[in-house]
Each structure stands twice: as structure tokens, then as C-alpha cells.
Amino acid sequence: MEVRNRIVGFLLILPAFLILALLYVYPLIRAIWMSFIKDGFLSLANYAKAFDIYSRDILYSVVITSVTVGFVLVLSILLASYLRFKEWRFLDIMYRLPLFIPFLIVGHAMRIFLAPHGTLNSLLTRILKVEELPGFSRSWIGLLWTFVWVMTPYAALIILGAFRALDSSYIEAARNLGASKGKIVFTVIIPMCKPSIMVAAILTFVRTISSLTILVMIGPNTPNMITVDMMFRINFFNDWGVANALGVISYLIVIVLAVYYLRFMAAERGGIKG
Amino acid sequence: MKRAFTVLLIAVAVMGLLIAQEDIPVKLTLTMMVAGDQNMVDFFQYEIAPEFEKVYPNVKIKVVGTGPGDAGSQQIIQQLQLEKDSGKDKWAVDLVVIHETGAVWAIERGLIRQYTDFLTAKRLAIRNTDEMALGVNVDGYVMPMFHSQTAIAYNPRFVKDPPKSYAELVEWVKKNPGKFGYNGIKGGMSGVSFVFGWVYYKSKNTDILINGPYDKKYEEDWPQIYAELKEFNKYVTMTAGNAGTLDALNRGEIWMGPVWVDMFYTWMREGRMDPNIRIIILAPGMPGQPMHFAIPTKAANADYALKLVELVSSPKMQAKYIVERFNWYPAISDDFVTPYLTKDVLEKIYKDVKQADLLKYGKPMPLLPYKQDMQEAYEKWVEK
Known part of the structure; x- marks a missing residue:
């Protein structure tokens, strides 16, 4: 009986497992393998080149992504705290709006909005009565602005969900003891929702570091993020080796986070039971 | 009984005829893969396919677009390799329509065949792009569909007397910092072409960079050349892609910048471009490139593919579509094309840049390995 159950169980997960193996694990292994091949031989040349030319871009990717995550967390926690205490349907709907706008459209809209003679500056120059203002559309500021704009609703959705799921009795208890709203957020809500906030942070990180469209539309020409460099290697040089090496490097960056996340979750639950 | 037999006989005869008739005009689908923007796909789907199907009603043309830039050619090569x-x-x-890079890759891998011996239009070509691509002998393998060219667009409202050479441009940007813009090398080929033009202007070995042979020793002066470009970039605005340069020109953010001539005129025709803006090719020359027709080594319908190439390369079609509708420069000599062009079109597309200018200043792209080295050098010495 026991064995039969196991076989049935295995058969049930087989389709999902096969799809995962075929569409994810196989390409992953292939990508890692190709990153070590140069002119038909095993070598580290691709990595040498990747670090030689793109080390600054790798660092830039990590920094921009981390700063994005920082801003996104602050904004989405503020938003979620506000909505936790106060029912405001209009805001509740509006903050989700960017979720339904494709990255390409956001990139294009921001690039027109933030251009030196774009919508924002045309308005500002008229109000401030100055001739010229610098544009942000091809700088890290514009890029960061756009990333934060795009990623915040997603993180806020997760965090607000967690905040709302929190039992109100804790908050009421704190309030009865005279805690201000700010204090409640920092000492009760955030600590209790830490796992969800971590999830939001990690998902934001992964989505940001792997995005390409927004960078191409509005990012600065230099320095650039890893994804743009990968595209460049493939399109202009037909060079899959270095492109894959860069891919593996970004896997590693994400894996560091994943390991940290698993450890953290395990610690929260008092160790993974299995 | 006899009557039944007669009926049967007639039935068999009719059926035989029907089958025979079905057999004679071979019905087939001609599949072509096209690298380039959507306008290239539309060109074949909506303009060329109906014309061709008028002559050969048995043929149905299927067009697959793979997107702009070398990436588009890249996808076609992968498909052929498969x-x-x-x-x-x-x-x-x-049939495939590919960039020069794609043509070179395809020949190296044995993916396309020699066919142009049988092509009448080849005799009308004068720019030798049908023989050499990126320093590789492609004679026989490709026929250009059109030529495109990069040039510097300028706004005469701000720039009364535009610089006529790279050397003059260097002086100009120092007097007008931030008013010249280009898109670097990762955001589209107009910026890449500008950089190649810069290397042509500075290098002692320009001819070798274009015609070969390939040897690292001809790149010795590059660190200096790129250091000067980095210095030049301090006075320059970086734009977002080919379209970004045109947009910035329109908004008056920049006064000059490199553009693709066809894109520039198409935007102008569609009312998306300030009609006062004009173009000039800088001395000693800026690169342009053709798009090439090529026939895969084991194409099932190579015969019809050849006919299609013949049709598009004919003077009348070149005039009507390539020049008038899409604002490219023709694949064949202008002498054959101009009789079919109206005065309006002639004055527009050759207003600023004449065929003589194209022959003098329209340079080919560099040899493929130099081309890649030039792009990588920019990453190493200018961006880093």
C-alpha cells in the first residue's frame, strides 16, 4: 500500500517535474556549461572577459537594484501602514495601477516624461521661469525613479496583504497601552510581518536585476546593467560564451539572496523539518 | 450496360483531366525570413507579395520577420543552422534578407548558396557591396536589396553653417557643448556607425580596416583614438537609441546627431520630424550598409526565390518601392532608377546628399573582426 501510494504520488508530480526539468533545469545547466566553453575548449576566458569589461556594470547592477529595493520597501511599508489603519478605497485601487502597465509602455512614457525638454521639464521651466533644466531620462536618477514606480505596487500588494492578515487584537492591545500609530507599526506590525517583507524584498530584487526593457528605454548608456550587456554580446558579437558567463554571475548574485532567505525562513520556523 | 460503361469512361476521363490540371501549376508557398523593422515585413507582405503573386498565381508568399539589427540576422542564421x-x-x-554580418556568418557556416550568376540586376549594381561585405568576399552569394546610410542631421535654426568633417565637428562641439547627441554603441546602429566613422577618420589604416587583412597590429593606434573619443564625449549628449536621437532633435534638446537617412526621411514623410532639419555626410566618410538577399543552400523553392529577387531589384520596383515608399538608396545605380522617379521624390531624397556624395563619403562597415574589436574597444576604453 505504502509503495503504491508513493508511485501514484510520483506519477502525479511527474508532468510538472518534467516541464520544470525540460524548460528550466536543462537550459540552466546548458547555460552554465556554455559559459565555460571558449572556441570549443573548456576555459575561464569568458569569465575573465566578463570581469575585465563588465565588472563595473556588475557592481552597478547590484547597487541600483539594492537601492531600488530600499526605496520600494520604505514606500510600500508606508503605503501599507496607512491603508492598514485607514480604509481609503480610491488609494487602494490607484496604487495597483502600475501593475497593469507593461514595462515597455512605462519605459517609453518615462523617457518622454523625464527628457530634457520632456513633459516634466516643460512644465517646470514655465512655472520656475528658467531656460533649461537637466533631464533625467538617460541617467541613473531616471532609471531609479522608473524602477521604484514600477516595483512599489507589487511589493505593497504583498506587504499590505500581510498587514491586513495580522490579527487586530495585537494592534488594539498596543493601542490600549497608549502606543502611537508609528510605534505600533515599528514595534508590532513590521516585526510580525517580517517574512512577508523579506519575500517582497527578494521578489523586487530578482525582478529588478532581471529586467531589460526599462533599461533599454531609459537607462544611461554607461554604466549599464548586466542584462543589457548580455543582449549586446549576443546581438553584436554572436558571443554566447560571455553572455552566459554574465548570466551565471547574475544567478550567483540571486542565489546568495536565496540562501539567505532560506536560512532566514528556517530560523523563523525553528529549522526546516522534513 | 453499354451506356453505363460509357458514363464510367467519361467519368474516368474527366477525373484524369482534373487531376492533370491540378498537377500542372505547382502550388507552393515561398517562405522568406526577413531581418529588420516591421516596415521590412510589411514591405514584402503587402507590397511585393501581391505584385509577385500577380505574375505567379500559384505561389503564396509567407513572410517571417525576425526584428531589427544584427539580432534579427542572428535569429535567421540560427533557424538555417537548425x-x-x-x-x-x-x-x-x-529566401532570407539579412545584414552584412548575417551574410558573412551564413557563408562561413555553409548556410547560403551562390546564385547571383543568374541574376540580371547584378549587372546594374555599382557600389561593389554585392562583392565584398565586411572585408569578406561574398560575390555570388548576395544581392543587395537597398543601401542605407548614416549621416549627420542638423537643425538649421541653430546651426547655420554645419561642420563638414569630423575634424570640424570636434571644434563645433567644444563651442556648443551638449548640443551634439548620439546613442553610444548599445542603443542602435546609428551610434555605432558614428563611432566607426570616428575610427576611419583617426586611423592610419582605414583601408585595411575596411578591406582587410585582419591583424591586431593595425589596431595599435586605437587606444589613442578612443581616448580622444572619450574626450569628445564630454561635450556630447547621450541619446536613447536611433529613435531617441531623432526625438531629441525634434524637441530641440540637441542640434546635431547621427541618423539613418531612410528612417529620417520616413519620419519626415509621416510628419513625425521637423521638416526643416537637414542632413550631411561628414568627411572623410561615414558607414552605411546594404540589406542582402540570400538563398539558403537547400531551399526547396530556390527558383522562385530567384524570381522574387529579380523582381525587387528591377529598376522600376527599386524606384517605386525602395526609393519612393521606403526612402532607402537603391541597390542598383541611380541612372537606372531615376527615369521612374518623380521630380518631387528626387529632390527630396537627393536634396542634401547626392549620389556623388554617397560614392565619395558612403563608406562600408569595417571587416567583421575589426567591427567587433571596435565595439569592444568602445566598451573598454570609452565606457569603462
Whole structure:
């Protein structure tokens, strides 16, 4: 009986497992393998080149992504705290709006909005009565602005969900003891929702570091993020080796986070039971 | 009984005829893969396919677009490689339209065949792009579909007397910092072409960079050349892609910048471009490139593919579509094309840049390995 159950169980997960193996694990292994091949031989040349030319871009990717995550967390926690205490349907709907706008459209809209003679500056120059203002559309500021704009609703959705799921009795208890709203957020809500906030942070990180469209539309020409460099290697040089090496490097960056996340979750639950 | 037999006989005869009739005009689908923007796909789908199907009603043309830039050619090469690796006798792709880079890759891998011996239009070509691409001998393998060219667009409202050479441009940007813009090398080929033009202007070995042979020793002066470009970039605005340069020109953010001539005139025709803006090719020359027709090695319908190339390369079609509708420069000599052009079109597309200018200043792209080195050098010495 026991064995039969196991076989049935295995058969049930087989389709999902096969799809995962075929569409994810196989390409992953292939990508890692190709990153070590140069002119038909095993070598580290691709990595040498990747670090030689793109080390600054790798660092830039990590920094921009981390700063994005920082801003996104602050904004989405503020938003979620506000909505936790106060029912405001209009805001509740509006903050989700960017979720339904494709990255390409956001990139294009921001690039027109933030251009030196774009919508924002045309308005500002008229109000401030100055001739010229610098544009942000091809700088890290514009890029960061756009990333934060795009990623915040997603993180806020997760965090607000967690905040709302929190039992109100804790908050009421704190309030009865005279805690201000700010204090409640920092000492009760955030600590209790830490796992969800971590999830939001990690998902934001992964989505940001792997995005390409927004960078191409509005990012600065230099320095650039890893994804743009990968595209460049493939399109202009037909060079899959270095492109894959860069891919593996970004896997590693994400894996560091994943390991940290698993450890953290395990610690929260008092160790993974299995 | 006899009557029944007669009926049967007639029935068989009619059926035989029907089958025979079905057999004679071979129905087939001509599959072509096209690298380039959507306008290239539309060009074949909506303009060329109906014309061709008028002459050969048995043929149905199927156009697959793979997107702009070398990436588009890249995808076509991958598809052909798959066909080759499958070991099939007849490949599913009959005709491809690729960049020079794609043509070189395809020849190296044995993915396209020699066919232009049988092409009348080849005799009308004068720019030798049908023989050399990126320093590789491609004679016989390709026929250009059109030529495109990069040039510097300038706004005469701000720039009364535009610089006529790279040297003058260097002086100009120092007097007008931030008013010249280009898109670097990762955001589209107009910026890449500008950089190649810069290397042509500075290098002692320009001819070798274009015609070969390839040797690292001809790149010795590059660190200096790129250091000067980095210095030049301090006075320059970086734009977002080919379209970004045109947009910035329109908004008056920049006064000059490199553009693709066809894109520039098409935007102007569609009312998306300030009609006062004009173009000039800087001395000693800026690169342009053709798009090439090529026929895969084991194309199932190579015969019809050849006919299609012949049709598009004919003077009348070149005039009507390539020049008038899409604002490219023709694949064949202007002498054959101009009789079919109206005065309006002639004055527009050759207003600023004449055929003589194109022959003098329209440079080919560099040899493929130099081309890649030039792009990588920019990453190493200018961006880093």
C-alpha cells in the first residue's frame, strides 16, 4: 500500500517535474556549461572577459537594484501602514495601477516624461521661469525613479496583504497601552510581518536585476546593467560564451539572496523539518 | 450496360483531366525570413507579395520577420543552422534578407548558396557591396536589396553653417557643448556607425580596416583614438537609441546627431520630424550598409526565390518601392532608377546628399573582426 501510494504520488508530480526539468533545469545547466566553453575548449576566458569589461556594470547592477529595493520597501511599508489603519478605497485601487502597465509602455512614457525638454521639464521651466533644466531620462536618477514606480505596487500588494492578515487584537492591545500609530507599526506590525517583507524584498530584487526593457528605454548608456550587456554580446558579437558567463554571475548574485532567505525562513520556523 | 460503361469512361476521363490540371501549376508557398523593422515585413507582405503573386498565381508568399539589427540576422542564421543540423534535403526557408554580418556568418557556416550568376540586376549594381561585405568576399552569394546610410542631421535654426568633417565637428562641439547627441554603441546602429566613422577618420589604416587583412597590429593606434573619443564625449549628449536621437532633435534638446537617412526621411514623410532639419555626410566618410538577399543552400523553392529577387531589384520596383515608399538608396545605380522617379521624390531624397556624395563619403562597415574589436574597444576604453 505504502509503495503504491508513493508511485501514484510520483506519477502525479511527474508532468510538472518534467516541464520544470525540460524548460528550466536543462537550459540552466546548458547555460552554465556554455559559459565555460571558449572556441570549443573548456576555459575561464569568458569569465575573465566578463570581469575585465563588465565588472563595473556588475557592481552597478547590484547597487541600483539594492537601492531600488530600499526605496520600494520604505514606500510600500508606508503605503501599507496607512491603508492598514485607514480604509481609503480610491488609494487602494490607484496604487495597483502600475501593475497593469507593461514595462515597455512605462519605459517609453518615462523617457518622454523625464527628457530634457520632456513633459516634466516643460512644465517646470514655465512655472520656475528658467531656460533649461537637466533631464533625467538617460541617467541613473531616471532609471531609479522608473524602477521604484514600477516595483512599489507589487511589493505593497504583498506587504499590505500581510498587514491586513495580522490579527487586530495585537494592534488594539498596543493601542490600549497608549502606543502611537508609528510605534505600533515599528514595534508590532513590521516585526510580525517580517517574512512577508523579506519575500517582497527578494521578489523586487530578482525582478529588478532581471529586467531589460526599462533599461533599454531609459537607462544611461554607461554604466549599464548586466542584462543589457548580455543582449549586446549576443546581438553584436554572436558571443554566447560571455553572455552566459554574465548570466551565471547574475544567478550567483540571486542565489546568495536565496540562501539567505532560506536560512532566514528556517530560523523563523525553528529549522526546516522534513 | 453499354451506356453505363460509357458514363464510367467519361467519368474516368474527366477525373484524369482534373487531376492533370491540378498537377500542372505547382502550388507552393515561398517562405522568406526577413531581418529588420516591421516596415521590412510589411514591405514584402503587402507590397511585393501581391505584385509577385500577380505574375505567379500559384505561389503564396509567407513572410517571417525576425526584428531589427544584427539580432534579427542572428535569429535567421540560427533557424538555417537548425535546418542544416536536421539533415533534411529540402529546407523550409526559401529566401532570407539579412545584414552584412548575417551574410558573412551564413557563408562561413555553409548556410547560403551562390546564385547571383543568374541574376540580371547584378549587372546594374555599382557600389561593389554585392562583392565584398565586411572585408569578406561574398560575390555570388548576395544581392543587395537597398543601401542605407548614416549621416549627420542638423537643425538649421541653430546651426547655420554645419561642420563638414569630423575634424570640424570636434571644434563645433567644444563651442556648443551638449548640443551634439548620439546613442553610444548599445542603443542602435546609428551610434555605432558614428563611432566607426570616428575610427576611419583617426586611423592610419582605414583601408585595411575596411578591406582587410585582419591583424591586431593595425589596431595599435586605437587606444589613442578612443581616448580622444572619450574626450569628445564630454561635450556630447547621450541619446536613447536611433529613435531617441531623432526625438531629441525634434524637441530641440540637441542640434546635431547621427541618423539613418531612410528612417529620417520616413519620419519626415509621416510628419513625425521637423521638416526643416537637414542632413550631411561628414568627411572623410561615414558607414552605411546594404540589406542582402540570400538563398539558403537547400531551399526547396530556390527558383522562385530567384524570381522574387529579380523582381525587387528591377529598376522600376527599386524606384517605386525602395526609393519612393521606403526612402532607402537603391541597390542598383541611380541612372537606372531615376527615369521612374518623380521630380518631387528626387529632390527630396537627393536634396542634401547626392549620389556623388554617397560614392565619395558612403563608406562600408569595417571587416567583421575589426567591427567587433571596435565595439569592444568602445566598451573598454570609452565606457569603462
